[in-house]
Amino acid sequence: MAYTTSYDGSNSGFQVGQNLGHITNQFLQSETSLNRACLRDLRTTDPHHDKDRIQNTNGGLLKDSYCWILDNKEFQQWQDNASNSLLWIRGDPGKGKTMLLCGIIDELTRLFGDTANISFFFCQATDVRINNATAVLRGLIYSLVKKQPSLLAHVKSQYDYTGKALFEDINAWNALSRIFTDILKDATLPSTYLIIDALDECTTGLPSLLDLITQVSSAYPQIKWIVSSRNWPNIEERLDTTHTAPISLELNEASVSEAVSNFIQHKVHYLAKVKQYSDETRDTICRHLSSNSQGTFLWVALVCQDLDRTSRRHALKKMEVFPPGLNALYGRMIDQVRNSEDAESCKRILAVMSIVYRPIAFAELASLVELPDDLSGDSEALSEIVAICGSFLTMREDTIIFVHQSAKEFLLRETQIEVFPGGIAAEHQTIFSRSIEAMFKTLQRDIFRLKLPGYPIQKVIPPSPNPLASAQYACVHWVDHLHHSGCHKKKDVDIDERGCVGDFLQTRYLHWLEALSILGSISQGIEAMLKLEALLRKKEKPAALLHQVQDASRFIRYHRQAVETLF
Known part of the structure; x- marks a missing residue:
């Protein structure tokens, strides 16, 4: 038997249209919800937040400390020459590579932010969430699809079948590599800059990441890459191709020294204002920092941090005991820890911080570190002890972090018997x-x-x-x-x-x-x-x-x- 349905009356067309509109709205809302879930599961960190944190930790981004790179011949050739798609900025610890890349990101955003995709990632060895190759790809893809939502389709084509496991299971690297390559092949992709800082702090999957970078930069020369790292031979081996333009900070010593000099002027000017130094004291500190910094931003930052905790009366005397060079400075700082009345508690905190898998929130510290009973529940006293470790550790938003990867490496290399007496x-x-x-x-x-x-x-x-x-x-x-x-x-x-x-x-x-x-x-x-x-x-x-x-x-x-x- 056949059935027919008729829609009579003046209201029937409206009802059908209203129902269809309701169904369409439900579908659109469901699709939006799924897209948000995909983005949320893809995100392991927001690189923009990492950049803000890094800049704040270092006292802000000073243009005079990075602007030299914009006039560098190799940098300009990389910008203008289509055959040089990959730029590698290399240098020793504390030479300012990370802040240099922060400055480059700001300049590229200022010049091309409206017409280009600028995606970046900051590796950090002390944080398991951002110290591996899979996290790097997740961060780059996350930034790309946030800027250009249509690219999310490349992620969802696989995510809809597997969910969050796509980004985290044993096959995550292979799946993300394919998604990443598909995004770079997308015809709607505008000019794109991909920036990765501190490749040497990618502790898991670095060879695979380097191979992917060289393959992709060769296959898609229209995509511009910037990477930074220490002068590691294993990185040099994989990046030493005809498509890589290296910039050595050691070979640009004059430019880096001038940038450090500008940084010194900035830091000492701030100290002089806060501490109310005399002109003579200010100039003496400037000369000492310039003579002993060895072109190292981190050394200057650590010394100025210590001076900031020193009274004006003792500034010149205190400054004279700072030895030149990072390792020598770390050696002096560990001597300060040894001579502290809270030496054992400091060493326990340093030991824990050296082997945990991410930065520790202040609320977590007492549960992880064996401390005397009178300290474990006293947050003010714990803050004072962390401050004694000040040239190794710092506090940012109630989280304890190493001031630099080199500080952790020094503790593990030079003080292992003392900080880890049992191993x-x-x-x-x-x-x-x-x-x-x-x-x-x-x-x-x-x-x-x-x-x-x-x-x-x-x-x-x-x-x-x-x-x-x-x-x-x-x-x-x-x-x-x-x-x-x-x-x-x-x-x-x-x-x-x-x-x-x-x-x-x-x-x-x-x-x-x-x-x-x-x-x-x-x-x-x-x-x-x-x-x-x-x-x-x-x-x-x-x-x-x-x-x-x-x-x-x-x-x-x-x-x-x-x-x-x-x-």
Whole structure:
């Protein structure tokens, strides 16, 4: 039997149009929501925020300290010559490479910001979120699609099938490489500049990243690249092609020295104003800094930082004890730590900061560092101790960071016996134990007291104070520290059947998943369980705990989507 439907009456056409319009709006809203979810999952960091943080940490961007590069012959040839698509800025630590690139980004944005895509990324070895090749590609792609939303289609063509795992699983690098190449081939892509700072601080996947850069810069010469790094032979080997234009800061010593001189004038002028130096004191400090800086911005910055903490009366006397050269200056700073009344606490903080996988929030510090009872709950006293480590560490927005990668390298190279008396593996073991302890104390069911099971995680607003604040680092990295503690090489009660790991999984596992969901770190939780499985397989008799971990691993993987999206 055939059925027919007729639309009679004066209102029928309006109703049909209204329904279609409602459906269209729903579709557009759904598409917008999916695009936002894709961008949110793609983002590991916002490079623009990193740039702002770096500039603020260094006291702002001084044009007189970078403008020399704009008149440099090699730089101008790179800009004007289509055959030179890749520019490599190379130099020793502390020579100002990062701030130089910040200045170049500003100049390119000023000149071409409305007509070109300018995408950049700042590698940082001390932060696991931005120290690997996959993170670099995610950052570059994120910036490109934010500037030109139509490019997101290249990401979503794969994301719609796999979700967030596209950016994080074992195949992430290969998938992102294809997406990145597809974006660069897009006919709608305008003039594009791609900038990567500190290749030497890309600690995972650097060879693959260098190969991709050289291949892409050769295949798509219309895309302009700038990369920076230290003078590392392994980087030089891969970038030494006919398409690479190198600028050595050591070979441009006169320009760099003039830039450092401008930087000195700027810093001392500020100090003279704040400290109310006499003209004689100001000029004496300027001469001393100019004579001993060895063309190194970082050395000047560290000395001026110390002078800023020194009274006006003692400025000249204090200045005379600063030795020239970064290593000598770091040596003097560690002597200050040794002679401090809080020397042992300082050393413990420096030890922890040297091996953690990201900068530490101030609220997390006491849970990770073994400190005397009278210090662990005293935030003001902890701030004073961090200040004693001032030439190695600094505070930015309640987060403790190294002043420079070279400071961390000095501690690991020159003070290992003193800062790590039991060895680095033992320090990892201590951090692991304190992480487990912090999670036992902190984690609980419905930690934010929402009392609304199934509430969308993206709508969750952390209460103040945040009950998770002290345990955030522990939740994400406890297995990493267990792995590097060398536990698989020795009998370790922590990963025996009745040890703290088994107890944690038995009593806190679901609470841990809730915390990971809040932190947006379910993928790290999956990696942690897989890493824990691998560790237990190396033990002689871990059968019961291994089965428990395998069950936990399967659970988090199979229920990932629900755990990741609902509270």
